[in-house]
Amino acid sequence: MALRLPPLPALRFFEAAGRHKSFKLAAAELNVTPSAVSHGIVGLEQALGVTLFARNGRTLSLTAAGADYLPYVAEALSLIAIGTQRLPAGRGARALAVSCAPTLAARWLLPRLQRFQSRWPQVGVTVDTSHRQVGFPVDGFDFAIRLSRAPAVGARWTRLFGQRLIPVCSPAYRARLGDGAGHVDLGRASLIHVMTASEDWQAWFDVHELGEVEIAGGLRFDEFHLAFEAAAAGLGVALGRRPLVDRELASGALVEVAAQPISGDTAYWLVSADGADQRSDLRAFKAWLLKEAQASDADAVTAAAGP
Template sequence: MVRRLPPLNALRAFEAAARLGSFTAAADELNVTPAAISHQVKSLEEYLNVELFVRLPRGLYLTDDGKAYLPDLTAGFDSLAHATDSLHGSRLDGLLAISVPPSFAQCWLMSRLPDFCKRYPQIDLRLESNAENSHFIKDQIDVGIRHGLGRYPGLRSRLIMTEEIYPVASPALLAGAHPLRTWNDLRYHTLLHDYVANDRERWLTWEPWLDLNGIHTVDVSRGLQFNNSAMMVDAALAGMGVMLGRTALVGQHVRDGRLVALFDSRRTADFSYYAVCPEATADKPRIRVFVDWLVQTAQSNG
């Protein structure tokens, strides 16, 4: 039987634009221009003699024909990706490229990574530490570790760990002239600030904590400011001040006694850590074992 198929590039352009909801996002994923995506989609509509999108000033909307066409196309491209992967069977050997936030890499991942390397010596790792989210295709990244709400259109995401936020300090500060026994004692100490803390993570800033506890004697405009959480952890370890710590970054230090959790106060963080990757490659053996290892390691020792 002769298969009657539209041009493959046009199908890829439509599937990506429909799945991601925009020509621009599809262009980023396929590493072409939005104009090229628009042209390919238009050519597909002419080939099929149907309208797949309603184009409005505020965005794209799938027609009923577009909605009906998309699921089978996505499944087809996933099958093609899986068929290609299956050429290597269940082999794990090869390169695995990982993008990871700098603070998570320094404070959590690097101390645990020798365990993964020991378990899977046939996997060669390439780590890219970047505060910005890497582009999977352009930067040739297999797995990204992201700190957020877990909503990543077009990607498969898996929760690695949730977090709590709580004030911490070096034990040395508890033995000085003004031990940290109550929130009011903060007036005698230097506050450490993450000045790029996202507004949605309000508990990473001092104001809501002090307001909640009725403290008006602490000047939150003073202190040391950091744009890198790992640097702030180092400052707290050195006894330079009091910080609002996150589980992934300070948990091990608290368990080992290098930092002390203060005032018996904790809040659940809005953001969590997720492992994300393109849906088409999520079941590759190397990716699957690494993500499984991340989750199991976080569950076993935080």
């Protein structure tokens, strides 16, 4: 007897909406419209003959039936994803997929990918830089690179490298604010902030016990690379993150304001999906990435130490 299955695409909508408690966030994750998610779930409810979500204005919550059903659907989709990932890679195999923040992807990962492709030219790589939460394994990603203070529970996390924080600005801005000895008084500077950063200027001033400096003003951006570009344009002083800001420091577009960086509390971690060790291409990519991270971390330490 054939199994009685509900519409399978609608199950994906249900799992994402149930996890996020939002049709809008589920739609963003799945790259569809909120209307498509809503209509898909309505069709699923009609097929099952039960109400899965309670809709109270803008508030969305699972009904008792929906809460009971969700873990079964999530586990079933996870099993399908894991089984797919464990298929042997051969001709026509899908590219390995990596989720990575835009600035890290552009400034650290992409410049190194040529080295990976030269060694494994048959392995395709997809890099996704959207800011959505990744759900392993149902989202189809093999790896994610995340900035965090510590690994999260229930996933495979491997530390890549830490961050070193250093104030940076354009050479002209430093000359304008500096005294005869080249020292810059940050109290006179316009500080450039990154709103999404878990560590920003407060962390720097706490370490150097400069609590009297006013940090509320200045420019604010939601991406590191915009803060660095603003600093290079002479708009103020940004808190650089090495290795993300190394390109501008090497070219001279930005210069360090302080003599020594501080170590951040956060680090970049490689998060692996279950089954990532079952495929030779995924094992190769992980080993390569860890080697690149180790070299990058050592280079940053050497550069920070100076001559």
